[in-house]
Amino acid sequence: MSIEPGDHVRLEYVGRFEGGDVFTTSERSVAEEHGLVAADADASFAPISFTVGAGDVIRGLDEAVVGMTEGEEATVTVPPADAYGEYDPERVREYDPETFEGMVGEPPSVGQHVEAQNGLHGDVTAVSADAVQVDFNHELAGRTLVFDVRVVDVE
Structure with missing residues (x-):
């Protein structure tokens, strides 16, 4: 039976960038192999579960599973x-360092993750005496993503 919108599915997956670098996976051994987690770390890995068409995952993945069947694999x-x-x-926004520290409650540092009052999340990308630069783009914005998926089950 083919997957249709409204079906609940579970997928095993490996997400890569076009160049082949793995950025996410449901498989611990793949994560360890690609340096995504230390071998002794407590991270859990499991298939992703979602309802097709409900907007629970990115649109490209949501649409790609329509028509697939349980056990089927695809790239x-x-x-x-x-x-x-x-x-x-x-x-990408710039803030005065004092203003930034007043909003966040701590001095800025490159790589620091912040949440704005409007709910946006961003990362500090540059700090100087005059300005703090915060990038509010999603960390995967602008990237083409490649997923190797296997449908574990369909409800």
Whole structure:
């Protein structure tokens, strides 16, 4: 029976960038092999579960499983528009260091993750005496993603 919108599915997956670097997976051994987790770390790995068409996952993956069947495997290429969007330079903001520290409650540092009052999440990408640069783009914005998926089950 083919997967249709409204079906609940579980997928095993390996997510890669176009160049082949793995950025996510449901398989611990793959994560360890690609340096995503230390061999002794407590991270858990499991298939992803979602309802097809409900917007629970990126659109490109959601749409790709329609028509697949339990046990089927596929490689799915998802362009930015169907994943996390194009990179938008307008989503990079600069703040005065004192203003930033007043909003966040600690001094800025490159790599620091922040949440704005409007719910946006961003990462500090540059700090100088005059400015703090925060990028509010999703970390995967502008990237084409490639997923190797296997349908574990369909309800």
